[in-house]
Amino acid sequence: MAHPAEDVRPPTMADVAREAGVSHQTVSRVLSGHPNVRAVTREQVTLAIERLGYRRNSAARALVTRRTRTLGVIAVNTALYGPASTLTGLEEAAREEGYLVSTVSLRTGGGQGLKDAIDHLAAWGVEGVVAITPQRSHVQALAELDAPFPVVTVEGGHQLDLPGVSLDQELGARMVTEHLLAAGHGNVWHVAGPDDWLESEARTAGWRAVLEESGIRPPRVLTGDWSPLSGYRAGQELAGLALARRGATPVTAVFVANDQMALGVLRALREGGIRTPAQVAVAGFDDIPEAEFFPPPLTTVRQDFAAIGRRSIGLLVDHIEGRARKAEHLLVEPQLIMRASTRPLNEA
Amino acid sequence: MAHPAEDVRPPTMADVAREAGVSHQTVSRVLSGHPNVRAVTREQVTLAIERLGYRRNSAARALVTRRTRTLGVIAVNTALYGPASTLTGLEEAAREEGYLVSTVSLRTGGGQGLKDAIDHLAAWGVEGVVAITPQRSHVQALAELDAPFPVVTVEGGHQLDLPGVSLDQELGARMVTEHLLAAGHGNVWHVAGPDDWLESEARTAGWRAVLEESGIRPPRVLTGDWSPLSGYRAGQELAGLALARRGATPVTAVFVANDQMALGVLRALREGGIRTPAQVAVAGFDDIPEAEFFPPPLTTVRQDFAAIGRRSIGLLVDHIEGRARKAEHLLVEPQLIMRASTRPLNEA
DNA sequence: CACGCTGTTGTGAGCGCTAACAATCAAGCT
């Protein structure tokens, strides 16, 4: 029951051939831009195609060429700014390369969910997959899954032998931390992202490295879950510390691992009667569109998501088309965006 | 040059048939769950499939069934919270219905971009398309394009005869405006979204309707472009009006057409020395995750993006599978989220 | 015991396309 309304079949290559008075093979040649076709013939075929409104049947083509020219994307949490932006970059790059992109969004990336996603994509014959799986456990699961096509990770770290593209998170964290030290702060507190996330780890590592290289003992790390609420809670704790002035490390500067949590921190500080940046400077990471309008405008690290998308597709297509370099990992440079939330103390 | 590394072809149905000692047709029957297969036979086939790691070739299947079981999604501005969330809902719903979703993201939805997107999707044989095209001109272009498959719009309005699903924007706007009036404000100002957007129009219409029904003359509408910056500019103007106290309509309450602009408005008011909500109440629309942590937490309207996604896919599949109802338009109910930014005056 | 029925399996055709090869023709060379 229930079939498409129109029972008239779309025209086939044979129909076009008949209309143009040539063989179907000639039509095929015109369509794939083969050079050895007389200009006149090409013209006739093109006209016939237009007259009939012909469209090449992709299934038939895929069947014989064994190429579906379809790529899959698996993404966790696509509603967040980062993944969503990457997705756009990915799709545009793929389209330019002549591939179609099919997306599977997972709410939470449990191992089973990942396996199902891979199966779903495999069932439609994708030739490769880009996985936006920023959690360590997901990358682990992915590596063990052994998919029947190349898989490239985004923000997947480079410990495992899956090829991938990442922002240089550690460099970004270094930039922020150095910027805060340069602004005259004797130390920098850190509100990290959740434990399992590779981005958290890298950002924390960069922050810690800069402090240690400067001979500063890193204070205790506070941990959030990327949400504004968790930032708010961390901010309340920081506000308490800043006001109490007990403990060895005064709170004058905070590097928060993403902008959303930074928003929460800012609110908590404000509620604690602490002025930003005069009393405590705050910096984030991501440069979400709202960051410029936070109270105060937030110093943060911008990621070039389009570049990340472009390079992952490039890497994936390289693997698919056989000019693969094994488990290569590309890094994209971040950019420090300085705003009022970390204005040097003497200017505030 | 450059072909997939593995030259060994994946197993076919015939291979499985041989392995299981049956005909390829029996394998097909097992795969598609045909009832008339002996349990023993089914078992043998299943085992053979597993032994060989067989996967049904989707291209061959699509060729003969004339069904690709693929849906397209065209979205403008996928990095925004709304479209990104809708996309997730869409994809999950489609997966449940047994379809693959292919996305095309457009930066700006010029008519040509839309046409290219449709062509791109058509070239891969999608059976239908969901278009997230919230601008009037896009919907117009879409209606004129006359795609070779059903098209369902999201937030596409119901003027044109394209079927679609929308949030009841007007109702949302009414809820906010009524809420502000109920809180004791004599009038409500409005910062609208850009002109071409159907969402802007509906939100403005809802706001205006409530005021007029209450016998209040709506003040001049300020217009932004959804960005925090444009909200900031509108906020500066409002701050000026609020302080000058000239003009007939005092500024005590503002309904901003989205949360991002509301963020800008809040900042401008704060910079103008105006307290929210004590002096001016502000409400937004969308309930982005950050809204709860704005200074102060923002009263806004929440949209059930998952529901919107589910219902659009439902509508599209109905059209594809022939049980189409012509150009039907579904509305999803919004939800008013009350927070501190509009706390009644006597509580502040 | 012939007949029809139902359940189970197999056979053959063909979906619309590309790849490989064959055929044809004009041009260029010896």
Place this chain on the structure above:
DNA sequence: AGCTTGATTGTTAGCGCTCACAACAGCGTG
């Protein structure tokens, strides 16, 4: 003229699958 060459076109054989139909068993019925 006879031969090679290259450009242009046509012919044929599948790609891996589902559909329609045929074949055959086992069973009950008149």
